[in-house]
Amino acid sequence: xxxxxxxxxxxxxxxxxxxxxxxxxxxxxxxxxxxxxxxxxxxxxxxxxxxxxxxxxxxxxxxxxxxxxxxxxxxxxxxxxxxxxxxxxxxxxxxxxxxxxxxxxxxxxxxxxxxxxxxxxxxxxxxxxxxxxxxxxxxxxxxxxxxxxxxxxxxxxxxxxxxxxxxxxxxxxxxxxxxxxxxxxxxxxxxxxxxxxxxxxxxxxxxxxxxxxxxxxxxxxxxxxxxxxxxxxxxxxxxxxxxxxxxxxxxxxxxxxxxxxxxxxxxxxxxxxxxxxxxxxxxxxxxxxxxxxxxxxxxxxxxxxxxxxxxxxxxxxxxxxxxxxxxxxxxxxxxxxxxxxxxxxxxxxxxx
Numbered sequence: 347x348x349x350x351x352x353x354x355x356x357x358x359x360x361x362x363x364x365x366x367x368x369x370x371x372x373x374x375x376x377x378x379x380x381x382x383x384x385x386x387x388x389x390x391x392x393x394x395x396x397x398x399x400x401x402x403x404x405x406x407x408x409x410x411x412x413x414x415x416x417x418x419x420x421x422x423x424x425x426x427x428x429x430x431x432x433x434x435x436x437x438x439x440x441x442x443x444x445x446x447x448x449x450x451x452x453x454x455x456x457x458x459x460x461x462x463x464x465x466x467x468x469x470x471x472x473x474x475x476x477x478x479x480x481x482x483x484x485x486x487x488x489x490x491x492x493x494x495x496x497x498x499x500x501x502x503x504x505x506x507x508x509x510x511x512x513x514x515x516x517x518x519x520x521x522x523x524x525x526x527x528x529x530x531x532x533x534x535x536x537x538x539x540x541x542x543x544x545x546x547x548x549x550x551x552x553x554x555x556x557x558x559x560x561x562x563x564x565x566x567x568x569x570x571x572x573x574x575x576x577x578x579x580x581x582x583x584x585x586x587x588x589x590x591x592x593x594x595x596x597x598x599x600x601x602x603x604x605x606x607x608x609x610x611x612x613x614x615x616x617x618x619x620x621x622x623x624x625x626x627x628x629x630x631x632x633x634x635x636x637x638x639x640x641x642x643x644x645x646x647x648x649x650x651x652x653x654x655x656x657x658x659x660x661x662x663x664x665x666x667x668x669x670x671x672x673x674x675x676x677x678x679x680x681x682x683x684x685x686x687x688x689x690x691x692x693x694x695x696x697x698x
Contacts, residue, residue, distance in 0.1 A: 474520030
C-alpha cells in the first residue's frame with residue numbers, strides 16, 4: 347500500500363497530458379483526479395488515455411471527461427487478500443482506498459502486494475478432512491471449497507499467504523481431492539506455486555501426518571521454518587510477522603492463539619480441599635486462549651513424526667513440550683472463524 351497518495355493525484359481539471367505525467371511518475375497506471383478539498387472525483391488510467399487519443403482527443407483536453415467518475419475503490423481497512431482478489435478478477439494494477447467522504451487514504455498497487463519480498467518458507471494447508479459437521483453441505487463439495495464472498499475458503503487462505511510473500515504452497519488432500527486439485531491447479535492464477543500431498547483415502551493422516559509426505563529437502567534441519575494451517579479457516583493474519591516471532595523467540599513451534607470468552611450461565615462455586623465453599627461468583631465471564639490452527643514449525647520437527655502415520659499438530663506440540671522444546675503462543679487479533687458447522691459458514695458469509 348502506498349501512503350504518499352499525492353504522487354498519484356492531479357487536479358480535477360488536469361489535461362490528459364498532465365494526467366499521463368502523473369501516471370508516468372507514479373508508475374501506478376492511474377491518476378486520481380481530486381477536487382480542491384482533495385476528494386476523489388474520477389480516476390484516469392493509461393487505458394483511458396489510449397482510448398481517448400485513438401478516438402481523436404487532444405493531449406490538451408480534460409482528462410476527467412475520459413476517465414471514470416465511479417471507479418473501483420475499496421474502503422479503509424480492506425485486507426490484502428480481498429484487494430488482491432479484486433485486482434486479479436478485474437485485471438487492475440492499482441486500486442485507491444477511499445474513505446466515506448471520498449478522500450483517498452492510500453493506493454494499493456499490485457507490485458506492492460505480490461511484489462513484496464518473496465520468502466523461501468513453505469506453507470502447508472491441510473485440506474483433506476471430510477467436513478462431516480457441515481452435513482449435507484459437504485456431501486458433494488469438500489469443505490475448503492465452500493464459498494465465502496465469491497471465493498472458496500482455501501483461495502482466501504492462499505491469497506493472504508501470497509500477499510505476505512509466501513508463494514511456495516503445498517496442499518494436503520484426501521477427501522474429494524480431485525475437486526480441490528482441479529480448482530487450484532498449479533497455483534499460477536493465484537500468484538503462487540502449488541504442489542499436493544496426496545494421502546491414501548483409506549489412511550487419513552490427520553493435521554500433522556501429511557507433513558511427512560513433504561520432500562526430504564523441505565524437512566531438513568537447516569530448511570526454512572514451515573507454516574502449517576487448516577484449510578477451513580477464515581482468518582486474517584500476517585504470515586511474515588508470524589515467521590519473525592517464531593525465529594526471534596527460538597521456539598521449535600509457534601502456535602497461533604485466539605482469545606475466547608465464555609459467559610457461564612450459572613453461579614460458579616469455589617471450594618477448598620475440605621469441600622468448604624470459599625466464594626460464589628455469579629455468572630462469570632471466563633477468558634482463555636484457544637488453538638487457532640495456525641502454526642510455524644522448525645522444519646526438522648517433521649522428522650519426529652511417525653512416517654506416513656496419522657498424527658495431529660496438538661500431538662506434535664505436546665511432543666515438543668515433553669522433550670523440553672519451546673512452544674510459543676502468537677496472538678491473532680483479527681476475527682477468526684473455524685468453518686466447521688453450518689452456523690460457522692453462515693457467520694463467515696456475514697449471514698448472521
